[in-house]
Amino acid sequence: MPDPESRRAASESFYTLRTGLLPGAVCRGTACFVARHLRPSLWSDEQAPGVHCLGRCYDAPSRSGDTTRPGIRIHAHHGPVLERLAAGGAHSLAEYQSLGGYRALRMAIVGSPAAVLSSIDASGLRGRGGAGFPTGHKWKSFAEAVRSAGVGHIVANGDEGDPGAFVDRFLMEDDPFGVIEGLTLAALATGARQGHLYVRAEYPGAARNLTSALEEARASGLLGPRILGSTLDFDIQLTHGHGSYVCGEETALLRSLEHRRPEVQTRPPHPTQQGFLGRPTLVNNVETLANVPWIIRHGAPAFHALGVGSSRGTKVLSMTSLFRNPGLHEVEFGTSLRKIVEHHGGGLADGSAVEGLLLGGPLSGVVFPKDFDTPLGFEELSRISAGVGHGGVIAFDARTCLTELAREVSRFATEESCGKCTPCRLGAPRLERLQAQSATGTASEAQPTDEIEALSDALIQTSLCGLGRGLGQFTQSLLNRKPHRRPACQ
Ligand SMILES: Cc1cc2nc3c(=O)[nH]c(=O)nc-3n(C[C@H](O)[C@H](O)[C@H](O)COP(=O)(O)O)c2cc1C
Ligand code: SF4
Numbered sequence: 001m002p003d004p005e006s007r008r009a010a011s012e013s014f015y016t017l018r019t020g021l022l023p024g025a026v027c028r029g030t031a032c033f034v035a036r037h038l039r040p041s042l043w044s045d046e047q048a049p050g051v052h053c054l055g056r057c058y059d060a061p062s063r064s065g066d067t068t069r070p071g072i073r074i075h076a077h078h079g080p081v082l083e084r085l086a087a088g089g090a091h092s093l094a095e096y097q098s099l100g101g102y103r104a105l106r107m108a109i110v111g112s113p114a115a116v117l118s119s120i121d122a123s124g125l126r127g128r129g130g131a132g133f134p135t136g137h138k139w140k141s142f143a144e145a146v147r148s149a150g151v152g153h154i155v156a157n158g159d160e161g162d163p164g165a166f167v168d169r170f171l172m173e174d175d176p177f178g179v180i181e182g183l184t185l186a187a188l189a190t191g192a193r194q195g196h197l198y199v200r201a202e203y204p205g206a207a208r209n210l211t212s213a214l215e216e217a218r219a220s221g222l223l224g225p226r227i228l229g230s231t232l233d234f235d236i237q238l239t240h241g242h243g244s245y246v247c248g249e250e251t252a253l254l255r256s257l258e259h260r261r262p263e264v265q266t267r268p269p270h271p272t273q274q275g276f277l278g279r280p281t282l283v284n285n286v287e288t289l290a291n292v293p294w295i296i297r298h299g300a301p302a303f304h305a306l307g308v309g310s311s312r313g314t315k316v317l318s319m320t321s322l323f324r325n326p327g328l329h330e331v332e333f334g335t336s337l338r339k340i341v342e343h344h345g346g347g348l349a350d351g352s353a354v355e356g357l358l359l360g361g362p363l364s365g366v367v368f369p370k371d372f373d374t375p376l377g378f379e380e381l382s383r384i385s386a387g388v389g390h391g392g393v394i395a396f397d398a399r400t401c402l403t404e405l406a407r408e409v410s411r412f413a414t415e416e417s418c419g420k421c422t423p424c425r426l427g428a429p430r431l432e433r434l435q436a437q438s439a440t441g442t443a444s445e446a447q448p449t450d451e452i453e454a455l456s457d458a459l460i461q462t463s464l465c466g467l468g469r470g471l472g473q474f475t476q477s478l479l480n481r482k483p484h485r486r487p488a489c490q
Pocket of ligand 2: 246264417419420421422425463464466467469
């Protein structure tokens with residue numbers, strides 16, 4: 001057992017932003033990379049530490065401290081997630097309540113925890129953090145674990161490290177009570193009594209607004225003992241991240257909350273059974289939790305009526321700066337990618353053709369125009385080797401060469417790998433080097449392609465978490481493309 005000082009040092013040495021976000025830092029995320037021609041002075045390969053997403057991809061390339069806001073649009077019949085943001089946001093409790101806030105909690109308190117659990121289950125809500133796991137199923141298994149352990153923790157995952165995604169940032173910043181009410185409803189339904197909000201260092205505005213919302217909720221009897229005069233005791237603690245993408249992965253996040261070195265852990269046990277401090281822990285994404293009050297208020301059937309197949313409700317898409325209409329777009333599951341790109345996004349602002357999309361995160365693979373008739377849905381996208389992920393939509397045009405794009409993604413994975421497993425720790429930098437050689441034409445065509453193929457296969461087969469596996473899958477999604485086999489980018 002290491003002494004506390006060594007443990008603290010081991011944990012701190014993991015992070016790149018130990019003292020918070022650097023003022024004026026430029027972003028090195030993928031959305032900024034594909035848009036670097038718009039403002040070349042805001043793109044730098046050299047800055048250390050590299051910041052991989054500032055949540056300003058609607059205005060990429062971007063720099064910390066810029067204050068532009070994204071456009072907010074709801075294209076579905078209802079906007080369970082963005083309805084308050086579309087009305088200008090709700091920063092105070094009075095504003096939140098005037099827009100229907102806390103009605104769901106009041107309804108749930110006079111009902112029963114079991115009724116909340118079955119509503120969430122019947123709604124068909126699935127996690128919006130990437131894996132799309134059924135939320136009701138997870139809550140039920142967690143509630144059972146809390147019952148037998150007599151204790152439980154709930155965590156709102158606000159680490160949103162995916163370059164290209166910024167919905168959680170604006171939910172936390174402009175609708176903080178919505179996230180808090182979602183967490184409180186989860187506590188009421190499952191029996192957990194301690195909540196956590198994990199907010200990344202790159203989002204100082206979100207941490208600030210959540211802190212003041214937590215204080216106001218506490219002062220108004222909406223957090224703490226006997227909430228609204230009921231038997232529900234529940235409070236929430238905010239923890240700041242320190243610039244690590246892998247801390248969004250739930251087992252790494254929980255170690256970070258425990259002030260331990262945040263390496264990914266093998267499962268089982270799953271956090272719902274054994275998580276924070278070895279106790280049952282429910283980890284949900286911020287957008288997942290933001291859906292919960294709407295479902296309780298309007299009923300599971302109203303939510304289930306939206307969507308397609310086993311993807312119910314809406315998804316907020318973060319559309320990046322090359323689109324004519326960048327910003328947050330809430331769409332119903334089932335909307336075709338073509339409608340999203342051409343109608344909602346308005347195509348590319350300068351009229352050039354979309355060459356491809358990085359959909360759902362930096363490692364989800366590229367979707368090419370031939371697949372744009374695919375509907376947005378978990379299973380529907382997985383059939384074309386793509387994913388909903390967290391809903392980032394990064395479009396790129398012919399200025400971005402696929403080999404360079406592949407190298408950028410490998411560089412991101414290299415810098416963010418937690419180092420726990422060998423294929424990712426050593427494979428990601430090796431891939432990056434091979435792709436750099438390919439991009440500059442310094443290697444023969446056949447050699448790196450064969451090794452890239454073998455390496456990406458090893459990453460898919462043997463990586464412990466989605467970072468290594470995703471890098472392998474992303475790389476393979478480009479391998480079959482002819483342009484990748486070009487020795488150099490032209
Ligand atoms: C490398 C990696 C990074 C992740 N980053 C995030 C993140 O930033 N936010 C998030 O909610 N989930 C992230 N996840 C998924 C979480 O592990 C977890 O599945 C999710 O928070 C569960 O919430 P949900 O069921 O509501 O989606 C990440 C997963 C991996 C493998
Ligand atoms: S795949 Fe990479 S990030 Fe994931 S556990 Fe292994 S080393 Fe860590």
